[in-house]
Amino acid sequence: ASATRDRLRIAIQKSGRLAEPARALLSACGLSWRESRDKLFCYGESLPVDLLLVRDDDIPGLIADGVCDFGVVGRNELDEQAGERARIGLPPAYRELRALGFGACRLMLAIPESWDWQGPAQLQGLRIATSYPAILANWLQAQGVDASVVELSGSVEIAPKLGTADLICDLVSSGATLAANQLKPVETLLQSEAVLAGPVREFDDSRAGLAAMLLRRMDGVLKVKDSKLLMFRAHRDTVAELSRLLPDADPFTQLAANGDGPLSLQTMCHGAVTWQLLEELERAGAQGLMVLSVERSLA
Ligand code: ATP
Ligand code: MG
Structure with missing residues (x-):
């Protein structure tokens, strides 16, 4: 759906966990920018590669609509929105091109500390709060379990205390937030990290060469990152x-x-x-x- 363009446009998080490491990675690839007054758009100076600074939730959609060519986003967000597209019958519109080695976390089921975990069958008929309804629904279906998914956009971890759900499915890195809410993690649904996402189809204009160069440079940075x-x-x-x-x-x-x-x-x-x-x-x-x-x- 994207029009012919001679500059690449990459969407990254404006502020938050992935913002700084995403810029550092792209800088290490030889990119530099001039920032606009509103700080939402960065004009590429060393190469015709521009940045759009957005909320991470918007990144998959920007790629799907052809507004941006690439995005740096958590695999959790990308898979969730891909699952949602599939559910309403839309074709795949983006794919994961590279795992970037930062922003690591896991999407996990967490239950009240006082419960004994006996496996997914135990979830039958329960209410699970999450911001990742598509990933959770797919997982429940694969487990053959019928549970209700309560979609919340934030503060998922307090849902059991409020009584709006029995347990939760949320992102976990250290586990401190779960512990502070008397919850314990019991199952991993997704191993996540920041990824470079791109369109399903290859570029057929001058972006193709730019994209190939960027990927090659990124591989050159990622390969020696811990060396x-x-x-x-x-x-x-x-x-x-x-x-x-x-x-x-x-x-x-x-x-x-x-x-x-x-x-x-x-x-x-x-x-x-x-x-x-x-x-x-x-x-x-x-x-x-x-x-x-x-x-x-x-x-
Ligand atoms: P935005 O304003 O851009 O929507 P956000 O609050 O949705 O920001 P962040 O909290 O900055 O997003 O998280 C961005 C990504 O960082 C997550 O989607 C996930 O991939 C990753 N991440 C790593 N560790 C964690 C964690 N402990 N909790 C939440 N996300 C984490
Ligand atoms: Mg977000």
Whole structure:
């Protein structure tokens, strides 16, 4: 449904949990913007890629309507609105292109602390409060359970206390909100995180090239997000032990051969490189250890 355009438009959350990490990710992809006075639109300067700053609820619809080409949004929001579209017979209008590694949370069923959880069959005939009625209804159907879904737009966790529902289905990250309301999580319906969402169909104008470049850069940032480059010197006979201490690292690369002296080595580590690990490596024979952060890669 989207008209031909020569600029890409990405919807991100204006303020909230995903706002700052979404901008940081796009900046790391080489994008920069000039902000408009109303702070709702950011004009792309380094590349023809603009931002629209909106409520996260609006992002799937903006992509569906072709107003925006991409969006950064929680998988929970995307799946909920996709479920709602399917329920009223509309075709899929967006898809998840990349998982972005921030905004992690789970959509969970939570019951009063005093209950014993015996499994989904226990939900038969009960009232469940949620802001995710489509995901919940699909899950209940898959479980073969008939329960009533009470849709609330916020403060779902107080519904059992108010008597408007028996239990809830809500997003959980630390679990502190549930505990504060004497609820306990018992089932996970969805493992969520922020995702890059895009249209179902490929672009057929100059946005195609821009989109491909953006995705490639994003992959280059995401791939090394938790990686460090480790450089050190070591004698040949210690290499096997050093590599045993680094199970999360790539095979070592030898940088230079210098006679009988120590080898100069480097490796990419895909896990945490703690002080303790460095000290163990040093005891095992590594010298001149250096840890470098990695910004991006083009592999
Ligand atoms: P908006 O004003 O944009 O509608 P919001 O209040 O709906 O904001 P936030 O609370 O900022 O949204 O949450 C945005 C997303 O962050 C959620 O949809 C979810 O994907 C993710 N998230 C991560 N942890 C949590 C959590 N503990 N509770 C709620 N959302 C979380
Ligand atoms: Mg919202």
